[in-house]
Amino acid sequence: MLRFDDLLLFVRAADLGSLSAAARGMDMSPAVASAALKRIEQQLGARLLARSTRSLRLTAEGEGFLVYARAALGQLDEGRRLLARGQDQVSGVLQLSAPSDFGRNLLLPWLDEFQREHPLLTVRLLLGDRIADLFRQPVDVALRYGEPEDSSLVALPIAPDNRRVLCAAPQYLARCGVPCQLEQLAQHNCLLYMLGSRVHDHWRFHDGKRDVSLTVSGDRFSDDADVVRLWAVAGAGIAYKSWLDVAADVQAGRLTVLLPELQGERAPLNLLCAHRAQLSKPVNLLREMLKRRCEHLSGQFSTRFVMSH
Known part of the structure; x- marks a missing residue:
């Protein structure tokens, strides 16, 4: 030859x-x-x-x-x-899994813009709060809150400083009062999220010196994080949500952040994949876009609450 x-x-x-x-x-x-x-x-x-x-x-x-x-x-x-x-060119099929709340309320409009910039790209989006089996499900990457339990996964930070915040609708607070201390949550209807059979009813915070926590209760549970947010916006009770998921509601006045002097639990958002070979050009461009958007929202939280205290 x-x-x-x-x-x-x-x-x-x-x-x-x-x-x-x-x-x-x-x-x-x-x-x-x-x-x-x-x-x-x-x-x-x-x-x-x-x-x-x-x-x-x-x-x-x-x-x-x-x-x-x-x-x-x-x-x-x-x-x-x-x-x-x-x-x-950015083309082909991007298969992505994302949390229900983040996916519906933030990711959807961001993906619309991403596809306008890259019209040859096809997106396949799966929404759900369960951890996707990245070795079996037909997805390239997954967005998930928290540190991955599977150490074999590649985890790339999107919003490493994201935290949970206590929040409720103004109409709920007008009806039931504004809690001024953490212990007063025991007298309020807390909206609970469940993953599998586990109910997340133990809410943890940091008061600047030590970790503080309490077990809460309420009259409704859901395994869909967006349902918990919708209940809170409707005035059904107090929710403990990722700032990224409620930032738009807080800015629009639909929700009010409670006890902002307490630091909520970390809820880092990561991009997960089974192998680094899956970090294609579309995935890397998507990752950079998500980091920019989330940094902007995190900066709004710092300006609004952290710097004011």
Whole structure:
């Protein structure tokens, strides 16, 4: 089989009228160049170049073959450019799993914009709060809150400083009062989230000096985090939610953050995948977009609550 470098050397030698000049241009020694030319002539069974100590010229066979050598190199260059253009484009299918609340209320409009920027990209979105089995389910990557329990997964931070906040609708607070101390949550209807059979009714905080916690209760539970948010917006009780999930409701006045002097539990958002090979160009671009958006929301929380205290 003819080698690419051998073909290139032959064409350049023909163009320059010098094998040594072609060798210098390709950063190879005269001996290596001479061996390459000999190799291609042996493979073709024909002499391509007539050489003397001072001159080099194409043989009749060499002139005939030069046309095909140029065409072959041109085709390879065109294939290389086509491949480079394909790598620059963001296309194909992006298969993504995301939490129900984050997915519906933040990710959907962000993905709309992402696809407008990359119209050749197809998105397959699965929403749910259960940890996706990234080795079995047809997804490339998953967005999940918390540290992954499976240490074999690749976890890339999207919002590492995200935390939970206590929040309730103004109409609920007008009806039931505003808790001024953590212990007063025992007298309030707390909206509870459950994952599998586990109910998240033990709420933890940090008061600046130590960790504090209490067990809460309420009249409704859901395994869909967005349902808990909707109950809170409707005035059904107090929720303990990721800031990312309620930021828009707080900014719009639909929810009020309670006891902002307490630091809520960490709820870092990570992008998970089974193998680094799944970090394709679309995935990496999506990751950068999500980091920018989440940093903006986290900055609003810091400005609104942390700096004010």
